[in-house]
Amino acid sequence: LSELYRALKMLVLKVQDLMVLTALLLSITGPTETRVVHSLQACHNFFYQQTPPNIPGILEQGNIINQNRYKPICQTFENTVTFVTLYDTTNNIPVFSAYKYTQYATGRPRDIWMIEPQLENLHSGNNMEIPDRNKSYRFQATPDDYDNSHNYQKGHLLPNSFGSNMNVKQSTFTLTNAVPQVDKFNTVAWRLIERDMKSYMGNYCINNNDQIEAYVVIGAQPGTDNKFLNGKIKIPSILWSAFCCYSKSKGAWLTSAQWGKNTDHPELQSKTLNDLYHVLGHGFDLFPNTHCPRDYECTLSGCKRPRSS
Structure with a gap:
């Protein structure tokens, strides 16, 4: 024994x-990668040729100019990274969200808005989560900040309608992917832009493997005034979006850009990247050092170089 x-x-x-x-x-x-990371290279697969945009004074040649203010987020839902966001913790809105579009799933998830816990504490979990209403959040917006919003709604940058499955769709309901949008702009005008953009990509962004594939960047331009929603969330003056893809049918790389003023009268535009850069300002380049042309535009009738370019 x-x-x-x-x-x-x-x-x-x-x-x-x-x-x-x-x-x-x-x-x-x-896994060592957390959701709030030091560099956008941590979730580079959502950028064409793994190259993030140039946003003057914010993101230049892949470097974040003020890392205390601007935070890259590998958006993670149920332990899966679904897209990437560069977030402004001073204005409490995203600068942009980027996504690799391949297909879309039908249906809409429940409107359950979440937050990024690691913006408050880097030792928090990796997954986005529903906020605790008994806590205060210093570095991001919460659903409570949109209460009594007077003609403004929580509006997506990356829309849930672009999601390839229900988990991706649900992951877009994070307030680090949302900005205050005028009611009519969000429910009517920008929804048309999202619908048309999805149609362009579905029709023209079919690669040599007969698969839909496009790289999407969607952002918000903060207003030059000092206008904040409920004293906390900067109200953007313009929303913009762009995509780049290879088209087997055209035998060429295609791009198109869309934008509109965040007002009841948005003056929607769907033109070239060069046209968008003229609106946003010198130094913007959403697909730097890539095959993506600046002088293409897409409409429901096709993608082409306009004669005026």
Whole structure:
């Protein structure tokens, strides 16, 4: 019996040693990427040729100019990274969200708005979560901040309608992917832009493998005034969107840009990247150092270089 006891004791010690070793290996080889990251390269797969946009004074040649203010977020829902956002923790709105569009799923998830816990505490979990109404959030907007919003709604940058499955769709309901949008602009005008953009990509962005594939960047231009919703969330003056893709049918790379003023009278535009850059200002380049042409535009009748370009 004593020999059996010693043998069992040795076996228990070995099992314990293996458990410690396994935990150590997991800590070394397991996922180290958190949702709020130091560089957009951590979630570069959502950019064409893994190259993020140039946004003057904010993001230049892949470098975030003020890392205390602007935070890259690898948007994560149920342990899956679904898209990427650059977030402004001073204005409490996203600068842009980027996504690789491949197809879209039908249906709409529940309107359950979430927040990014790591903006408040880097040691929080990786997944977006429903905010605790008993907590205050300093570095981001919450659903409560949109209460009594007087003609403004929570409006997506990356729309849920672009999501390839229901999890991706649900992940777009994070307030780090939303800005205050005028009611009519959100429900009518910008919805038409989203619908048309999805139609362009579905018709013209079919690659050599006969698969839909396009790189999308959607952003908001903060107003030059000092207008904040409920004293916390900067109200953007313009929303813009653009995509780049290879078209097998055209045998060429295509781009198109859309934008509109965040008002009851938005003056929607669907033109070239060059036209959009003229509106946004010198130095903008949403697809820098890539095949993406600046002088294409898409409409429901096709994609082409306009004669005036």
